[in-house]
Amino acid sequence: MALDYSSDFCKNLYLRFEQLELHRPVSMAHYEPQTELTYDFQPINGGEKIKIKLAIERFVGGGFAGQVYKIKILDTDKPQLCRDLQVGNIYAMKILVPPSNFSRLFRNSLYWLGFGGPFQLQVNPAAAKAGALWQKFIRRAAQIKFGDEKSVVNIFGTLVDSQIGSCGEISEWIEGRTWRLEVDDHIDLLKKWRKGQEVDSDKLGSPEYRTKYVFMHEFVNLLHEIGAHEFARQYEWTTLKSQPNCLKRIETGTDAEKGLVAVDFRAGLALLPFLPMSPGDFKLIGQGIKRGSLVQFDRGDLNQLKTYIDTHKENFSDMTGMYDQLVAAEDIYRNSVPDVSHNHIRLFTSGKLWSTIFDSAVVGWKVQNIIDDTGFEKLRNSRFKTFIFFLIGLIPILGRVLRKFWCHNSWRKHYISLLTSFGYFKKAMQGKVLEMLAKWHRAGRISQEKGEMLANHKWRILYHLPLLILILPFLHRFLTDWQFVKEKFHDLVIRPIKLYFDSGQRKQWLLDMIQQGKDKHILTDEDAEIIESQLDEPFIQKYLVSLVVHLMTIFVSEITWLLVTGIYLLTHPDVPAAERAKMVGAILLAFHVLPISPGSLVRGFYTVSLAIRERNFKDYNIALFLSFFKIVGYLAFPIQMTYRYPALARFMAAHWATDAVHIVPVFGERGALFEHAIFCIFYNWPLTIRRRIRARAELREKLEPHNWHIFPISIIAACVLAFFVKWHFNIAAAMLCFGAGAFTTIFCGKASLLKRISLSAAAGFLTALIYTFISILMNGKTANDVIISGLWHCFGFTIAAVVGAIVTELSLPDVENAPK
DSSP states (O other), rough: OOHHHHHHHHHHHHHHHHHHHOOSSOSSSOOOOEEEEEEEEETTTOSSSSEEEEEEEEEEEEEESOEEEEEEEEEOOOOOOOGTTTTTTTEEEEEEOOOOHHHHHHHHHHHHHSSOOHHHHOHHHHHHHHHHHHHHHHHHHHHHHSSSSGBOEEEEEEEEETTTTEEEEEOOOEEEEEEOOOEEEHHHHHHHTTTOOOOOOOOOOOHHHHHHHHHHHHHHHHHHHHHHHTTTGGGGGGGGGGGGEEEEGGGGGOOOOOOOOOOOOOSSSSOTTOOSSHHHHHHHHHHHHHHOOBBBSSOHHHHHHHHHHHHTTGGSOOOOHHHHHHHHHHHHHSSSSSSSSHHHHHHHHHHHHHHHHHHHHHHHHHHSSSSSHHHHHHHHHHHHHHHHHHHHHHOOOOOOHHHHHHHHHHHHHHHHHHOOHHHHHHHHHHHHHHHHHHHHHHHHHHHHHHHHHHSGGGGGGGGGGGGGGSSSSSHHHHHHHHHHHHHHHHHIIIIHHHHHOOOHHHHHHHHHHHHHHHHHSSSSHHHHHHHHTTTHHHHHHHHHHHHHHHHHTTHHHHHHOOOOOOOHHHHHHOOOOOOOOOOHHHHHHHHHHHOOOHHHHHHHHHHHHHHHHHHHHHGGGHHHTTTTTTTTGGGGGHTTTTSHHHHHHHHHHHHHHHHHHHSSSSTOOOSSSSHHHIIIIIIIHHHHHHHHHHHHHHTTTTSSOOHHHHHHHHHHHHHHHHHHSSSSSHHHHHHHHHHHHHHHHHHTTTHHHHHHHHHHHHHHHHHHHHHHHHHHHHHHHHHHHHHHHHHHHHHHHHHHHHHHHHHHHHOOOOOOOOOO
């Protein structure tokens, strides 16, 4: 949803829709806070349905599997039939359809491709019930495995939401969070620990990460043990996106070993054998083929579950009836779609299969509100009419209209009135505009002010319709909202300038980020208090100014690319269009592929100027290196602050790195493994490298400083190039100078890191000079040619040697934790 999204505005639009008194129901894909809803609720233990009334507290989030809401129960007509639902208590409700049209289309398309039918969790109450019952058995098995059934979220029953057109479920509300991004300067030990190697437990960090890693692996093993094979995909570590499905209860505080709970058992996407969507999917596809499950979603092995139950009878003594319900629900669910990969020959021999497919299709149309009660009875009693209804649905656009006209009385009245009453036609168009405006505002395509204007001057919406082809709502709004453009210009240009000159605004900027950190649970109250107490310290202000400068360089590379491209096009008007296009593409590729960009160079030289001006290398040593690189450079100063202001550094790195990661679809979800990996690469790994360099520095203190060795190293490298290299000169030169830099830094003894890097650069430069001198003696080239090639060699050899030294410093073994 958009940052300036107004729930009250959307509710007002829907209220205006109701006042039009159209025959058709409102098209609803998402509920607003404070909306009150009434459902026929089916308790998990079976029996009679009860009527419940609830209120939406807030929208939590949505993915391919569905949309989740925090709700409060307002009333139940038969509380004795479901004591789990208490009036006034908070619960979670999941409607099993995505709020996004694209997500819904993609999800349903994959499911159709794999199973030959509609997404069953959405349209088939038996499928929703089967999933809920599996979760109940998993919860009891977790109690046996972990000693606490709270390690799996409790589920209370299922429902059908006819307004959105989907099945749903109500479960326990978990006040939880994803893992904290933990500071760890022994990240190399964590890598060894994951591989099962023996490490010093006193030095091993990242306790929350390790606890979740162990829990999820053990939980996956448990799911396979009880036969819930395809449910295990929700918690497979290597899918890179399963980690947010396991939360930590906030009530357990900072104790890393307590409070983990598995919260999501509804898969969103079918896993097709030819379409793996994560690294872990390759293994899962292989396992599925071994089980005879070519297409995977949420199928379990009932026989294996029964064996597990029989082995632990005392623990399942009160769930015998639930198992019978599960068997019945699974029978309907699995026979509701053709599913060629599992049904095989049964498609030609089983009358029960096709009977269930027809019956479930009619139920699904009723759930989606495509047919009403009368239409339901009409189709349920006639296989021929059901088949014709199915065929009509295959007609693009018109098929949906014809279906509703035939089997939904309200929609039939609506269509007839559209054709017979111009007044009703105008009201219907107004209603459609109001629905579109609510969806556009929620997606961020229009502001509330723009929406109000369009609601009052509905004909102006025609200007916006062509822009719907723009997938990114941002572009739609940028092209139609001048106020939005001014706000973005202010944020990107004016505000950084003000932040640079105004310490008060910098302080408020940081306070705002602190509040965002609290809201996103990446900052504890204790850390927030520490940071707020340090805001007026000189170094904090200095780092904030440097951070502002880094932000001001965001578009330097893009502007440079446009200038270079423009200059090329202006200076080469006679070049054929195809060649010009290739060159523009090559320039664009170079700007995006190279690790160093014009923007990163500006950041790097700014950091160098600070260190030189203040004659202070120590407080800029990490930033000096990182600032010269793209993307990573934005985190240079948050990382630099680590030891002087660890709480602030921890927060800043988490804030910037994770925000950048969340741009990535699916894998960039908050709390996923990709977020943690980026945090470790940009935050924990530099700390680990610094620790290792300091440990080696202590050993080097016992040695004498050396610098004479650059001469034999340079002479050997130059002679090899001059006398032995007869092929691929550039590659050989780069490798030799890389090696020269590496050997130089290794044999520098007690010399400081800066001096080691400088000596490596000198070794590369000296290699170029010696090689040039040998070339003059051997080849007899003209002075002009020798000078030009010599200058390029000096530059290239020096860079290669420095890179070799840096890579060596980063790659040398950890002497502090070396095997003894």
